[in-house]
Amino acid sequence: MNKPLQQTLLATLVAAGLATSGVASAAKTDLVVVSWGGAYTASQQKAYSNPFMKANPDINIVNDDSSAQGLAKLRAQSEAGNVTWDVVDLIASDTITLCDEGLLEEINFDKDIAPAPDGTPATKDFGSMIVSPCFVPLIVYSTTFGYRTDLLKKAPTSIKDVFDLKNFPGKRALQKVPTYNLEWALIADGVDPAKVYDVLDTPEGVDRAFKKLDTIKDQTVWWTQGAQPPQLLADGEVVMASAFNGRLFNAIAKEKQPIAMMWDWEALDLDGFVLPKGAPHRAAALKYIRFASDTQRLADQAKYISYGPARASSAPLVGKHAELGIDMKPHMPTNPINAKHSFITNYSWWADHKDELSARFEAWLAK
Amino acid sequence: MTQVLTTADGVPLKTSLHRTLRRRKITALLLVAPLFVFILITFLFPIADMLVRSFDNSLVPNVLHRTVPLLAKWDEKSGQLPGEKVFAALAQDFKEGQKNFTINRLGKRLNYEKSGMSSLFRKTARKVKRLKEVPSYKQALLKIDKKWGRHDVWFLLKLQSGSVTPTYFYAAVDAHIDDTGKLTMKPEKQQIYLNLFVRTLMLSLLITVITIILGYPVAYLLATLPTKKSNLLIILVLLPFWTSLLVRTSAWIALLQREGVINDLLVWMNIISTDNRLQMIHNQIGTVVAMSHVLLPFMVLPLFSVMKTIPPSYMRAAQSMGATPYLAFARIYFPNTIPGIGAGSILVFILAIGYYITPALVGGTQGTFISNFIAYHISNSLNWGLGAALGAILLAIVLVLYVIYDKMVGINNMKLG
Numbered sequence: 001m002n003k004p005l006q007q008t009l010l011a012t013l014v015a016a017g018l019a020t021s022g023v024a025s026a027a028k029t030d031l032v033v034v035s036w037g038g039a040y041t042a043s044q045q046k047a048y049s050n051p052f053m054k055a056n057p058d059i060n061i062v063n064d065d066s067s068a069q070g071l072a073k074l075r076a077q078s079e080a081g082n083v084t085w086d087v088v089d090l091i092a093s094d095t096i097t098l099c100d101e102g103l104l105e106e107i108n109f110d111k112d113i114a115p116a117p118d119g120t121p122a123t124k125d126f127g128s129m130i131v132s133p134c135f136v137p138l139i140v141y142s143t144t145f146g147y148r149t150d151l152l153k154k155a156p157t158s159i160k161d162v163f164d165l166k167n168f169p170g171k172r173a174l175q176k177v178p179t180y181n182l183e184w185a186l187i188a189d190g191v192d193p194a195k196v197y198d199v200l201d202t203p204e205g206v207d208r209a210f211k212k213l214d215t216i217k218d219q220t221v222w223w224t225q226g227a228q229p230p231q232l233l234a235d236g237e238v239v240m241a242s243a244f245n246g247r248l249f250n251a252i253a254k255e256k257q258p259i260a261m262m263w264d265w266e267a268l269d270l271d272g273f274v275l276p277k278g279a280p281h282r283a284a285a286l287k288y289i290r291f292a293s294d295t296q297r298l299a300d301q302a303k304y305i306s307y308g309p310a311r312a313s314s315a316p317l318v319g320k321h322a323e324l325g326i327d328m329k330p331h332m333p334t335n336p337i338n339a340k341h342s343f344i345t346n347y348s349w350w351a352d353h354k355d356e357l358s359a360r361f362e363a364w365l366a367k
Numbered sequence: 368m369t370q371v372l373t374t375a376d377g378v379p380l381k382t383s384l385h386r387t388l389r390r391r392k393i394t395a396l397l398l399v400a401p402l403f404v405f406i407l408i409t410f411l412f413p414i415a416d417m418l419v420r421s422f423d424n425s426l427v428p429n430v431l432h433r434t435v436p437l438l439a440k441w442d443e444k445s446g447q448l449p450g451e452k453v454f455a456a457l458a459q460d461f462k463e464g465q466k467n468f469t470i471n472r473l474g475k476r477l478n479y480e481k482s483g484m485s486s487l488f489r490k491t492a493r494k495v496k497r498l499k500e501v502p503s504y505k506q507a508l509l510k511i512d513k514k515w516g517r518h519d520v521w522f523l524l525k526l527q528s529g530s531v532t533p534t535y536f537y538a539a540v541d542a543h544i545d546d547t548g549k550l551t552m553k554p555e556k557q558q559i560y561l562n563l564f565v566r567t568l569m570l571s572l573l574i575t576v577i578t579i580i581l582g583y584p585v586a587y588l589l590a591t592l593p594t595k596k597s598n599l600l601i602i603l604v605l606l607p608f609w610t611s612l613l614v615r616t617s618a619w620i621a622l623l624q625r626e627g628v629i630n631d632l633l634v635w636m637n638i639i640s641t642d643n644r645l646q647m648i649h650n651q652i653g654t655v656v657a658m659s660h661v662l663l664p665f666m667v668l669p670l671f672s673v674m675k676t677i678p679p680s681y682m683r684a685a686q687s688m689g690a691t692p693y694l695a696f697a698r699i700y701f702p703n704t705i706p707g708i709g710a711g712s713i714l715v716f717i718l719a720i721g722y723y724i725t726p727a728l729v730g731g732t733q734g735t736f737i738s739n740f741i742a743y744h745i746s747n748s749l750n751w752g753l754g755a756a757l758g759a760i761l762l763a764i765v766l767v768l769y770v771i772y773d774k775m776v777g778i779n780n781m782k783l784g
Contacts, residue, residue, distance in 0.1 A: 072746040102468020365732040
């Protein structure tokens with residue numbers, strides 16, 4: 001027996017087990033805004049929160065970077081009957097699940113959300129971006145491709161090139177989810193992009209998509225975190241990779257990596273705010289959401305991160321990057337040139353099939 | 368006549384002793400109470416909650432409280448759809464469920480069993496509001512979605528109408544109840560969990576063996592060196608132990624990746640060409656290497672503390688009686704270290720079997736563990752029932768292995784120090 005050592009060990013374990021957390025409280029209303037952290041939260045702070053706090057000195061915004069666990073935590077809070085979050089930033093598909101479960105408040109767009117400067121009501125200004133009554137879209141991001149300009153002899157220009165190992169040899173990186181990958185596989189296999197979900201709705205269609213993915217399976221690295229694909233590209237681990245466009249922009253414009261974008265059939269998705277049912281400061285939260293989602297604020301955010309504003313009226317106001325001074329318009333996933341070939345995932349189709357296809361995708365990967 | 372012994376203040380000695388003992392017991396209990404409450408709240412309660420979730424199905428009978436009793440009378444073997452009464456009850460349940468936001472949750476719940484239920488429920492809930500005093504609810508629901516005319520949909524409702532369900536456990540071992548009501552394995556293309564359980568167990572075993580092989584000599588060295596030197600070496604063992612898990616895992620990524628340090632070195636030494644760089648990460652090798660390193664201290668420390676207690680005179684005695692050093696080691700030293708190996712193995716194995724972050728980062732597709740899927744179901748798919756069932760099975764496996772270990776080695780033989 002070695003008592004001192006044992007005690008040291010025990011102390012270490014106890015110390016490791018005790019995570020401490022402290023939230024500063026002030027006399028003002030503390031509005032808890034949950035988002036993704038990193039550069040994204042920073043862009044929201046600069047574009048929304050700082051001007052909001054200046055205009056409303058009685059409200060203090062507390063940031064919480066828990067969006068990645070947003071689904072599970074929101075459900076746990078609701079089941080425990082103790083909701084502590086006021087505003088939560090989520091991607092659209094997650095929102096639909098939570099909205100279905102009745103955990104979020106429905107938003108009255110024409111009443112709660114600011115109209116465009118020219119008076120166009122919010123419902124019209126957001127248009128097809130309103131995919132769920134509980135969800136206020138803020139930005140459009142896309143999952144699209146980046147490739148190494150120096151490691152490939154030819155520049156890929158179409159989604160077909162991703163599946164073409166002969167002309168574009170080398171490893172690829174794809175996200176470790178069935179979403180988008182199945183759609184891309186079918187489009188590359190020659191399916192009419194407008195009919196992708198009709199084809200996927202049949203067992204043969206799913207087989208066809210997996211068969212196409214089979215052709216590049218042993219040349220594919222699967223990523224799970226958004227930071228991975230730019231890193232894999234920068235390290236030369238892969239020659240092309242699907243990635244969130246904002247991450248690629250950072251690698252290209254900020255870090256000057258030899259990477260270029262391939263926008264063909266970019267998969268557009270939305271990110272935005274939701275209001276949990278039972279949020280402790282409902283009125284302040286609505287006020288904040290209204291402020292953050294107005295035309296100017298969404299355009300301002302594009303100065304700090306290359307995600308497209310979800311409002312039509314914000315697009316012309318997008319200017320230059322705040323630090324780099326480059327015009328952000330060509331880097332927006334919503335720019336008509338980039339979005340010439342693009343699709344928005346069919347949320348309701350995926351809500352039905354995600355469980356089944358995720359299981360099948362994992363089984364396919366493990367083989 | 369016996370005289371009752373009393374204390375100085377006249378209380379019988381027996382009573383006084385009792386009192387003192389009781390007071391001591393209460394003090395002891397009070398001292399343990401915070402820990403006990405802590406364990407109850409943070410450990411036992413969550414585990415019980417998880418176990419309940421793995422078979423809880425009360426959502427179905429609660430939301431469809433009108434339909435479920437009627438459905439019990441429906442004979443699914445007749446091949447007919449249920450009657451108008453059942454459809455009417457379902458429509459009422461939908462209206463109520465729509466109002467208190469439970470109906471779509473139910474749709475999502477049933478979607479785990481059959482793809483397409485989620486949208487069927489969402490669509491029906493949206494439209495059923497407008498149904499008022501229709502002549503036939505059956506016609507009305509069929510008009511909303513023709514899936515309500517499918518026998519398998521109704522069969523699923525009946526099958527899931529109990530307040531407990533075994534289907535999460537079926538799903539956790541890749542089985543399901545098919546449309547004819549038979550328990551069968553899922554199509555091969557959808558089987559994942561059985562393989563994962565086997566892989567998790569095999570890799571954990573491999574990692575345990577590797578840590579024994581690597582840790583044994585280190586512990587021996589630590590135990591036999593003079594204290595001054597061994598203390599310094601212990602710091603070297605503990606230093607990585609005190610370093611963040613993420614840092615150590617990331618370090619392995621930097622070392623093992625295709626453009627990483629090891630591959631660069633091999634290419635530089637002309638052992639491999641740059642096109643044939645070794646794939647040592649995002650597969651099982653990555654998981655095994657990184658986890659063996661991360662878990663090594665848990666093997667070294669118990670081994671060390673057991674070896675420390677073996678008197679060096681044992682070995683000398685054996686050798687003086689004619690044993691070769693090898694024989695002395697095999698017959699005397701090694702058997703004395705078995706309690707340490709046992710303790711280290713059980714620590715490493717049980718930690719490995721539930722490991723999560725390292726396999727997620729370096730495991731690729733072939734090196735992930737069952738816990739990665741438990742995490743997926745808890746935080747992504749929100750299928751907490753399946754996550755709980757997988758967790759319950761994992762817990763059962765650990766308990767069974769523990770019992771086997773106890774029978775074979777004896778748990779009293781285990782020494783942590």
